[in-house]
Amino acid sequence: MVDPAALGARLASSVVAPLVKKLFVKDQPGAGLVGRPVRISGLVSFRGEKRDVAPKDVEKIADELVRRALQAAGPGERPVDAGENIAVRDALARSLAALGTLTIEDYEAVALGPEEFARRLREHTPVAAFGLGADAEAFYDELLHTAALHILNFFTQRSTYIARQQTGQSRQLARLVKAIDVLLERLPSRSAEDAAFEERYAAYITTRHGSLTIYGLDIYAGTSEWPLDTAYLSLQATRDRPGEGATQVAAEQVLAQHDHVLLRGVAGSGKTTLVQWLAVTAADRTYAHDLTHLVGRVPFVLPMRRIVRPGAELPLPSDFLTAVGCLVAGEQPAGWVERVLRARRGVLLVDGMDEISEDRRESAKRWLRDLTRTFPGNLWLVTSRPSAVPDEWLAAAGFAELALSPMSRDGVATFVRRWHRAADAGEAVGTALLSAVRGAAELNRLATNPLMCGMLCALHRDRRGFLPQDRKSLYEAALTMLLERRDVERELYPASDTRIAYATQIQLLQKLAWWLIRNSRAEMDRSDAVHILAEAAPAMNLDGGGEAVYASLLLRSGLLREPAEGRVHFLHRTFQDYLGARLAVQELDFDLLLNHADRTEWEDVILLAVAHARPREAESMLRRLTGRATPRGKLLAAAALPYAAEVAPEVRDLVGAAVRSLIPPRSTADARGLAQVGSDLILDLLPGPEELTDDTDDTAYHVVLAAAQLGSEAALNFLTRFRHHHRMEVQLALASSWSLFDRGIYTREILAHLPQQPPVAVRGPDDLRALRSIGGWREILVLGPYRVEDLTELIVGERLVRLALDAPHPVEGLAWLSAFPHLADVSVYADVTEAEARQVPAHVSLNTVRRHGD
Known part of the structure; x- marks a missing residue:
């Protein structure tokens, strides 16, 4: 038996649309010039003086709809007998005839949507009088809903329809019609048992994966999890093929371009969130996302850390639901998963290949290869951290390889707004955080993926609208999350993996970081990293040697990445600088630090060294920086002063006097000289417009000129504070600086706000x-x-x-x-x-x- 409520959905638009069209009069020449809505009762073809269809013909149209729907069901699947067929036809004809009595206008009907519009038509039909049984009534309801959908879509296609009034609803109707057609191509005949279970399973997927969780945040209940449909952020995925260059596509569209995808992404980049979103979207029956490749498909979320069990084989399709602990697994009809896969309707989302031990990955590879060959035509997405598997790991199985890209500036802003909305925080709090992120280079560098953005949001709200004033505390919170809490809370450590304590990980990572900094390197040979770790392992009582320690840090820390075979670097330069500065202070390498004070790439290392240093050491560094002959030394001392927890008053006065000789700039030459320092550190020292109240001098102009020359995102954020400044010279300086920044962003953030339009x-x-x-x-x-x-x-x-x-x-x-x-x-x-x-x-x-x- 087939589900009677599904029979109506088996009618393609090529069948329904011509029948629906017969119910309405044709547009006359010049009808497109009509400037007002049209009443539905004036559109029907079976009423009025110029009717094209006799009232009796409405019954014929209804009869044809019933006949076509039963024909689509196939032999042996019809839920109603011949007598009830006639009763369904008569009831449907009565409902369609009610179109001639509706006085609402076409755009009002479209605004109702197909469900409500079908209900209005049903109100004119005393269904009980037709003697319909439960199955026949369900069949009638589905046919009426299908007809209503196509009637409303027909209204939006007419030349007289005022599209501007309901454009969004019109597009939604068109999407529904297209989705049904795709569904018919993809959805073979199903038993009522299969159809009913798929409904329950879809509801379970929506509930189980319909919320987003951020792990490892020291926050109060309620902010670590929120609805996925409001929190999901579309990310970009990049594919870089030799000879073709890099191409980008929205991450949720990767399966529209490739049936099999291996998607790489760093810790916290949004891989699992994407898996959840694809699963919920496929399970959703509204088809509102224009992802026709997911229409009619059944999602299977397969987290590797749950389905790989010691000493056990990877699951067969029939065991998928049981392996992931699906609460409705016991209800699935025998052979259901195999029937879905044979029909090429599956979306298999294999999440976290890096989260199983290395010795199980080859067996997982064979498992994937066998499944894709046995059940072709399904969609497969496999996710992994970048270094867990080599390049082209699944190429032989036909998998395309893509990588999740860092979040864009607009993406960060969208994430922050949604996070605060979902956490029931005020909009002003999110705006303040965005200002802080854009105004501080270190925060801007951290905000590159959802995990780090979520951490910043949580820390900012947890501290009642303020991030930690010292970077040291901020990085410590981030490192605690990345190195310890996140993986522990997610239970990612297989028994065979080397598990390294948090404090020991810090010691090991800072050795790698300080080596890179000392050697002015952005990355190092893998063999050098293994050698450094091997030398350190005995003193830290670590077993397994350098290779095992390296593998554990690479996969679990989230801080190391292999950009190419045999090479390794830190994911965030900010963490490299933090960890390197920490070891520099432990090793008393202050001379080495100060000898590099004139190099821009050492600035953050020196600032963080002052933060890690003991009071006497910090004071000594500040004195020596102030005494340097170059402006950079004085500016660096001023920038470093807030990093020191304890500083003698005379040292503070010394640094203050040094910086006052440079800031604010008093001439164009001074402004350009400051900019030549080439560092965002001057932004924290430059006065804002609220501090420049004297209208008789040009200080504000010189401040804007100095900041603009930096051309950085932090400088752009600083300049936004001056965009409403009343002096024409300041407006001119802002208008003349847009070539130094990203054109689109500068236009939106600065030019669009200049009142005088210079x-x-x-x-x-x-x-x-x-x-x-x-x-x-x-x-x-x-x-x-x-x-x-x-x-x-x-x-x-x-x-x-x-x-x-x-x-x-x-x-x-x-x-x-x-x-x-x-x-x-x-x-x-x-x-x-x-x-x-x-x-x-x-x-x-x-x-x-x-x-x-x-």
């Missing part, structure tokens, strides 16, 4: 598009060659008041200036003929500057 220089179509994205600009200077088509198409004519053209060659005509109705002045830095000058509209003032020697 002149902005553009150097090509991309610059013009950026200005167009914020509604255009009043005064534009075009530098270099240009195409007239670009200027007329990309410049917002209603906003342009002044235009300057600084091209190396004369302009070919100026008649196109008439495209800008509010243009008052145009300056041309080229020779202009009298004929060209006459082409300028009468209301535009033309200024020409001749170029000599061209």
